[in-house]
Amino acid sequence: MKRAPSLSSLVPRHWRKPDLGFFWQLIIAFSLITALTGGGMFVAGRVAFTRLESIVRDRFSPARLWADRLASTYDRQGSWEQVDALIDDYPCGSAWGPWDEDWQVDYALAASDGVIVSASDEERLGQSLRRWETKLATPIVANGQRVGFLFLSPFIRLEHGPLSVAEHALRSFLTAGVIIGAGSLIVGLILSRGMSRPLIDLTKATRAVAAGDLDARVPVRHQGEVRELTVAFNAMTEELARADELRRSMTADVAHELRTPLSVIQGKLEGVLDGVYPATPDHLEPILEETKVLTHLVEDLRLLALAEAGQLDLERRAIDVGDLLQDAHVNFGPQAADRGVTLVLDVPSELPSVMADWRRIAQVLGNLLTNALRHTPQGGCVTLSAMPGVGTVEVTVADTGVGIPPGDLPYIFERFWRGERSRSRMGGGTGLGLAIARQLVEMHGGTIRVTSTPGEGSRFRFTLPTI
Numbered sequence: 067m068k069r070a071p072s073l074s075s076l077v078p079r080h081w082r083k084p085d086l087g088f089f090w091q092l093i094i095a096f097s098l099i100t101a102l103t104g105g106g107m108f109v110a111g112r113v114a115f116t117r118l119e120s121i122v123r124d125r126f127s128p129a130r131l132w133a134d135r136l137a138s139t140y141d142r143q144g145s146w147e148q149v150d151a152l153i154d155d156y157p158c159g160s161a162w163g164p165w166d167e168d169w170q171v172d173y174a175l176a177a178s179d180g181v182i183v184s185a186s187d188e189e190r191l192g193q194s195l196r197r198w199e200t201k202l203a204t205p206i207v208a209n210g211q212r213v214g215f216l217f218l219s220p221f222i223r224l225e226h227g228p229l230s231v232a233e234h235a236l237r238s239f240l241t242a243g244v245i246i247g248a249g250s251l252i253v254g255l256i257l258s259r260g261m262s263r264p265l266i267d268l269t270k271a272t273r274a275v276a277a278g279d280l281d282a283r284v285p286v287r288h289q290g291e292v293r294e295l296t297v298a299f300n301a302m303t304e305e306l307a308r309a310d311e312l313r314r315s316m317t318a319d320v321a322h323e324l325r326t327p328l329s330v331i332q333g334k335l336e337g338v339l340d341g342v343y344p345a346t347p348d349h350l351e352p353i354l355e356e357t358k359v360l361t362h363l364v365e366d367l368r369l370l371a372l373a374e375a376g377q378l379d380l381e382r383r384a385i386d387v388g389d390l391l392q393d394a395h396v397n398f399g400p401q402a403a404d405r406g407v408t409l410v411l412d413v414p415s416e417l418p419s420v421m422a423d424w425r426r427i428a429q430v431l432g433n434l435l436t437n438a439l440r441h442t443p444q445g446g447c448v449t450l451s452a453m454p455g456v457g458t459v460e461v462t463v464a465d466t467g468v469g470i471p472p473g474d475l476p477y478i479f480e481r482f483w484r485g486e487r488s489r490s491r492m493g494g495g496t497g498l499g500l501a502i503a504r505q506l507v508e509m510h511g512g513t514i515r516v517t518s519t520p521g522e523g524s525r526f527r528f529t530l531p532t533i
Contacts, residue, residue, distance in 0.1 A: 095257040099250050106246035113242065133204045133216045136175065141208040146183040149175060153184065172219035174199065178212055264292045268299060280307040312480065323363055327356035366498040370481065373505035380423040380509060384533055387420060387452050387459050388413045394431045395450055398439065406444035412451035418532040420459055426506045427530070433499035434463040434526050441524070442467035458512070458529040470518035478516055479504040
């Protein structure tokens with residue numbers, strides 16, 4: 067059945083969310099926070115220093131105005147006497163300029179020699195201006211001569227105490243910085259939450275799996291490496307669940323396979339011991355046959371366990387695949403004739419040699435030929451062939467039997483798989499042959515696969531690397 071297209075596939079590619087990796091998500095997040103913080107601080111700095119510039123401009127404008135006014139006063143009086151009265155009579159009620167009423171500016175008026183003749187702090191009268199105050203003071207010039215200095219303190223006195231102009235601007239700057247920092251922190255928390263959410267989900271799912279919940283899955287909602295990690299985790303949990311199910315099934319299958327021969331052995335032996343059956347070959351032979359079945363099952367399980375663990379020793383040597391197939395054709399010819407099935411050998415004259423264990427590959431062929439002959443009706447045909455590939459030799463066992471239902475193909479190489487749901491041995495063995503064949507082929511560095519059409523037959527292929 068054709069699969070319906072997903073919603074994401076219907077969205078134009080240029081409209082889709084870009085597939086950004088976790089590295090680039092971090093870069094973008096840090097860049098955004100840095101840009102927000104830096105840009106905000108820049109704006110706050112501009113505002114603060116604009117304010118500072120305005121304050122300084124407002125301060126020095128009245129300083130120049132009062133310096134000119136004081137120069138006129140000195141020109142009229144010829145001295146600095148009664149200059150305090152002029153300062154106190156400023157019409158706006160503020161000492162030195164059109165500032166807010168809460169602002170008061172400390173000042174010092176000095177004569178040409180630097181001695182203070184008037185000041186907001188009376189204790190400084192008669193003292194000299196400090197060197198740095200002289201540099202910041204505004205010269206007072208009358209008739210082309212410097213007659214004094216007007217110094218306005220860089221400290222503005224507010225109601226709550228003295229504050230420098232720079233401190234006032236810095237306080238505004240820091241206030242804006244705190245607001246911007248808080249905004250950046252909120253943005254950072256939001257971005258961090260978005261990036262850490264999938265990791266939190268993965269952690270919860272991992273703990274659930276560790277606790278035995280193999281159905282735990284993580285929603286795939288993100289892009290980049292996080293998406294790949296989520297998909298890999300979900301695939302891992304699915305494989306774990308499948309392995310756990312196989313383990314449970316294997317336990318049940320082993321118990322099932324052991325139950326029948328053990329029941330036969332127990333029944334026959336109890337009958338002999340109770341005198342129901344005489345200890346004759348006719349009654350002892352079934353017991354021997356069932357012990358052989360048990361021995362074969364145990365050997366197959368041991369071989370499969372060793373192969374899956376990679377502990378099965380292989381006696382590799384250069385072998386001719388044509389000779390191997392010819393030997394299998396001779397060995398299985400009588401069995402095919404007894405079933406009324408034609409066994410065909412189709413091997414090219416020259417095939418490259420492969421490095422393999424003759425006995426193990428012969429075992430793979432034996433398992434495949436046994437299954438093919440078992441499921442091919444009388445008058446059918448089983449073909450054993452080989453052909454060279456790119457660095458490999460491909461061996462094929464094809465039959466014209468009943469075929470395999472499509473729903474069974476994914477499980478054909480699983481342990482204890484058999485087409486008979488009743489688990490009867492009337493049509494097959496233990497169900498380990500194909501699982502062993504797959505493990506042996508993969509241990510040689512090859513692959514094995516199957517194609518089948520119900521009612522027409524099956525075709526098993528496996529490859530072996532050439533020398």
